[in-house]
Amino acid sequence: MKLHRPTMMKHLRQEEEWDVCIIGGGATGLGIALEAAASGLRTALIEGRDFASGSSSRSTKLVHGGVRYLEQGKMSLVSEALKERDRLMTNAAGHVDDFGFLIPVKRQWARFYYGIGLRLYDLLAGSHRWGRTEWVGKREITNRLPHLAELGFIGAWRYRDGRFNDAELALGLAKTAAQHGAILANHCRAEGFIKEKGLVAGVHIQDVLTGEKFQLSAKVVVNACGPYSDAICRMDDPEHEDELRPSQGIHLVFDAEILKGGDALLIPKTDDGRVLFAVPWLGKVLVGTTDTPVDRIDMEPLAMEEEVAFVLDHANRFLGLQLKREDIRSVFAGLRPLIQGRRENTAKLSRSHEVGASPSGLVNVRGGKWTTYRKMAEDTVRFFKKECGLEFEPADTAVLALDMTNTQPRGMHPKDESELASAVTLAVEEEMCMTTEDFLARRYRTLFLDAKNARSSAVLVSELLSQNHGLNAEWAQRQSLDFQNLAQHYLPTP
Numbered sequence: 001m002k003l004h005r006p007t008m009m010k011h012l013r014q015e016e017e018w019d020v021c022i023i024g025g026g027a028t029g030l031g032i033a034l035e036a037a038a039s040g041l042r043t044a045l046i047e048g049r050d051f052a053s054g055s056s057s058r059s060t061k062l063v064h065g066g067v068r069y070l071e072q073g074k075m076s077l078v079s080e081a082l083k084e085r086d087r088l089m090t091n092a093a094g095h096v097d098d099f100g101f102l103i104p105v106k107r108q109w110a111r112f113y114y115g116i117g118l119r120l121y122d123l124l125a126g127s128h129r130w131g132r133t134e135w136v137g138k139r140e141i142t143n144r145l146p147h148l149a150e151l152g153f154i155g156a157w158r159y160r161d162g163r164f165n166d167a168e169l170a171l172g173l174a175k176t177a178a179q180h181g182a183i184l185a186n187h188c189r190a191e192g193f194i195k196e197k198g199l200v201a202g203v204h205i206q207d208v209l210t211g212e213k214f215q216l217s218a219k220v221v222v223n224a225c226g227p228y229s230d231a232i233c234r235m236d237d238p239e240h241e242d243e244l245r246p247s248q249g250i251h252l253v254f255d256a257e258i259l260k261g262g263d264a265l266l267i268p269k270t271d272d273g274r275v276l277f278a279v280p281w282l283g284k285v286l287v288g289t290t291d292t293p294v295d296r297i298d299m300e301p302l303a304m305e306e307e308v309a310f311v312l313d314h315a316n317r318f319l320g321l322q323l324k325r326e327d328i329r330s331v332f333a334g335l336r337p338l339i340q341g342r343r344e345n346t347a348k349l350s351r352s353h354e355v356g357a358s359p360s361g362l363v364n365v366r367g368g369k370w371t372t373y374r375k376m377a378e379d380t381v382r383f384f385k386k387e388c389g390l391e392f393e394p395a396d397t398a399v400l401a402l403d404m405t406n407t408q409p410r411g412m413h414p415k416d417e418s419e420l421a422s423a424v425t426l427a428v429e430e431e432m433c434m435t436t437e438d439f440l441a442r443r444y445r446t447l448f449l450d451a452k453n454a455r456s457s458a459v460l461v462s463e464l465l466s467q468n469h470g471l472n473a474e475w476a477q478r479q480s481l482d483f484q485n486l487a488q489h490y491l492p493t494p
């Protein structure tokens with residue numbers, strides 16, 4: 001079935017009882033929807049805003065084992081992620097790039113230290129290795145990245161990892177899940193649970209676009225709301241105490257010229273001891289990220305002034321540039337769903353993520369990262385069989401090709417008006433694009449690549465969307481205004 005919202009909504013209301021209802025349409029929820037549907041389970045997924053509108057469109061765009069976890073001794077986490085990296089390269093063929101990452105070093109001891117670590121990274125990948133880590137000498141650095149040589153670096157290690165378009169992969173997961181019979185709806189928010197004898201038996205839902213309220217019954221309900229999971233747990237149990245400690249990360253986006261040489265860059269130690277990446281992406285360069293614990297869990301997290309200053313300062317220091325705020329094309333912030341605290345009734349399946357059930361039977365999936373979404377989904381669906389009494393034969397998604405229909409990576413939206421009109425129609429008919437934000441932030445990545453450009457396109461995109469949805473000029477005006485207000489937050493304050 002196509003990702004066409006009116007058709008999906010019709011099916012969502014028709015079914016009397018679902019095997020599984022998943023709340024949350026980010027990497028975690030969409031991965032579970034695919035795994036469950038491919039295993040023959042009658043699967044519904046509801047997403048309160050748009051697919052991947054949470055953390056899953058705000059990542060550093062790496063499909064990676066995570067070299068920095070080596071320093072923390074998390075070998076099994078790294079090795080698991082490296083396996084998943086390789087599977088994704090095959091299953092989403094053409095949509096994960098095998099990319100070079102440079103770690104520049106200034107001293108011989110650092111060359112030795114990082115050299116050992118990266119050899120271990122290659123070793124942990126085993127048969128899933130993507131090529132050997134190599135030393136790039138001063139001469140090549142001087143030729144390709146003269147800024148680095150001037151800053152006193154004696155060379156760099158180049159290792160391989162993956163790069164992807166996170167929102168595009170999320171849509172690929174949604175399309176593949178739909179092909180396997182899952183029914184998915186964006187802009188449908190879970191508002192509460194139906195309970196029978198104290199056990200969760202379904203979900204109260206509001207269609208955010210029309211205000212309509214309805215409910216679904218399901219044998220198993222899954223909370224896959226990433227950083228927002230604790231709020232869902234409180235709908236089940238008002239006494240629930242937070243189990244996540246979300247941490248905010250921001251990225252700054254610059255024009256491609258700031259990073260020459262064709263490789264990405266990893267700065268191994270910033271002033272606060274974490275790593276910083278500069279990654280060429282869809283014709284721009286992303287620099288990030290920060291790691292700021294936050295108490296407020298906003299749907300639209302905002303970059304803090306000190307975070308912007310921190311990343312800008314490090315970009316200038318390590319790239320030998322004098323970038324100013326005016327050079328920033330976009331700033332975006334996301335929340336990492338980090339696990340902390342009580343672990344009652346949870347089955348800790350790996351160091352990266354946890355699957356467990358609350359006393360009411362609500363299945364909670366926490367933690368993890370984009371790269372390991374498939375493993376999280378596999379563990380969750382096995383949990384349905386082991387702990388929730390569902391009978392089925394699990395599918396082998398390790399070898400399941402994803403429906404990545406776009407042959408060209410989607411960066412900036414088309415400028416040509418007739419191409420734009422076709423792109424909007426396609427996004428509405430086959431990708432459940434409902435709002436101006438859905439189109440300019442995630443069907444295309446304009447908002448993330450160039451927020452000013454996105455703002456100036458909002459009027460036209462809103463008009464085209466209103467024609468496709470059969471809505472009036474007033475709707476288009478409101479959409480355009482809402483989007484312009486949102487995009488303001490993706491521009492740095494002068």
Ligand SMILES: Cc1cc2nc3c(=O)[nH]c(=O)nc-3n(C[C@H](O)[C@H](O)[C@H](O)COP(=O)(O)OP(=O)(O)OC[C@H]3O[C@@H](n4cnc5c(N)ncnc54)[C@H](O)[C@@H]3O)c2cc1C
Pocket residue numbers: 023024025026027028029046047048049050051052053054055056057058059060061062063064188189190191224225226227228232247248249250289333334335336337367368369370371372
């Ligand atoms: C700054 C940053 C950089 C990162 N970089 C990388 C990287 O390079 N590589 C990597 O592998 N991982 C990376 N990660 C981690 C990765 O992005 C996350 O682990 C992953 O996206 C989490 O997905 P999720 O589906 O659990 O959460 P989300 O994507 O946040 O999805 C949860 C969804 O639940 C929905 N929701 C909330 N409440 C409701 C409700 N009441 N009803 C219905 N829906 C609801 C939200 O709208 C949201 O879409 C990064 C994370 C951050 C923050």
